[in-house]
Amino acid sequence: MSRRTAAVLTTGAVAITGLVTALPAQAIVGGTESTRPYSFMVSLQYDAPRPDGHRCGAVLIAPQWAVTAGHCANTPTGSKAGVPRGWKVRVGSLDVTDGGEVTEVDEFYRRTAKYDPPGEDIALLHLRNPVRAEPVRLSETTPAVGTPVRILGWGPASDACEDFDDPTCFSSRLREADTEVVPLQECWDDVDATSPMCVGRLDPPVGPGTTDSGGPALVRAGNEWVLAGTVVGAGNKGANYPGLYTDVAKNSAWINGIVTGTDVPPFDPVPNVEGAAQVGNCLGSVVRPPTARPHDPALVLTNGHCVPSGRPAPGTALVDRPADLTGPVTINDSAGYTRTTARATRLVYATMSGTDIALYRLDKTYAQLAGEGAKVFRLSTTPMRRGDRLSMAYNSNRPSCTVEAVVPHLREDGYQQDHAVRYATSDSCVSRPGHSGSALLASDGETVVGINNTHNRDGEQCTDNNPCEVGRDGSVTAVQGRSYGQQVHRIAACLTTGSRLKLTRPGCALTGAAAGPRWTVEPDGVRRLPRQQLLQDVRAL
Secondary structure: OOOOOOOOOOOOOEEOOOOOOOOOOOOOEOOEEOOOOOOOEEEEEOOOOOOOOOOEEEEEEEOOEEEEOHHHOOOOOOOOEEOOOOOEEEEOOOEOOEOOEEEEEEEEEEOOOOOOOHHHOOEEEEEOOOOOOOOOOEOOOOOOOOOEEEEEEOOOOOOOOOOOOOOOOOOOEOEEEEEEEEOHHHOOOOOOOOOOEEEOEOOOOEEOOOOOOOOEEEEEEOOEEEEEEEEEEEOOOOOOOOEEEOOOOOOHHHHHHHHOOOOOOOOOOOOOOOOOEEEOOEEEEEEEOOOOOOOOEEEEEEOHHHOOOOOOOOOEEEEEEEOOOOOOEEEEOOOOOEEEEEOEEEEEEEEOOEOOEEEEEEEEEHHHHHHOOOOOEEEOOOOOOOOOEEEEEOOOOOOEEEEEEEEEEEEEOOEEEEEEEEEOOOOOOOOOOOOOOOEEEOOOOOEEEEEEEEEOOOOOOOEOOEOEEEOOOOOEEOOOOOEEEEEOOOOHHHEEOOOEEOOOOOOOOOOOOOOOOOOEEOOOOEEEOOHHHHHHHHHHO
């Protein structure tokens, strides 16, 4: 069914499940294992943190529609509405791995882009195929404080459970708990027209936990269940329990507008984020220098401060060491999903002096990656200049920016980078946590001319996370919120065929490349300044 085809919410209701016998805790905190399935209970499964595939709860409200939490409906680019990839649901089963009906999700709609306010942290899932299971109808009113509520989910057994691989903590079997609506002030400080509900109790803990998001709060209507709310999560009162639930009565107009086809929001445009790579905990990009041949091992570029085994010390470079990335390097397609993966085999080079870069050699060649459809960028050999137009290769967006200034020296926590670039404050390029290593692309979208690396967080001067600019006259400036990137044009001159580094190559000017007694080479592959020279450099900071 297309997203604009009308559908009608069920007007029937679902019979209450029989009494439940208490069993050892396996999910919903403070609850017991369900003995009979709920036809409308849904497990949303994609990109799951758990080995059983479960990500979030959801609730069937029509044969082709389910409601869940907004933060459970995420695509790589953060679309508010669109077509997901690889999402499926299991409907009406006690177990997330077996039974019930399974179908794909072909469209989703979130009420808000950033799940704020929490009372509107809700999303609708359109199912590719209608299911036979009986939906639950929506509550027409907000349940009053003290109303009995039943909650369901496949989340943790207790607030001490943290290991997703532990089946005694995170079971594939559904659990439930009977509790009540409590005053919102027990969960949340702010009260307005969009406010969520507060459900559960603190002592002993009863409420939803991790991967229970999107699951239901059910209230009785005679001998039947109706859906009063869906799990948002913990409140802002400093405790995990009770928990916040959306109020579906307050969201019913939005829900019905989409389900009936009378008020359907358009899909969001998807930005092209092709080629953004995940390198450990940072971003990066596969780069090809002019010397590279198709069958050379590919190189991936990220920041030197992203090296998992530890940052290179000021004035040093790490050269030709075993790769320290524990997971694969993933390379995105245009929509932000993984196109392919590769493993790092060596840390070719890393430094935070002069520039902030790290290069890893991969177990796939440029030709292999091209054959798998992965984006490979050219590595620039020319520096960035003031006024250059750039785009930043985030994994979720591709914002544009301008080089506002080329900074003679950028200093931060004992490190100095030279000829760093500052982004114009009016642009959308911002260096935030998680954006380290993002490639800075030339206007052709094909050439990596720089690499994003830092911003001044607090307005402090030259401290960690607070870089300062040092002018040619020695003047020091630190402005809160300024973001910076680093030059990469010097890398290519130091690389040879086979994706190997040669610091003695003519024209190579990376840290560690200077000839003569200025540098010493340690057995661990670190090129280091003599102590006297290093002390002089540190005093200069």
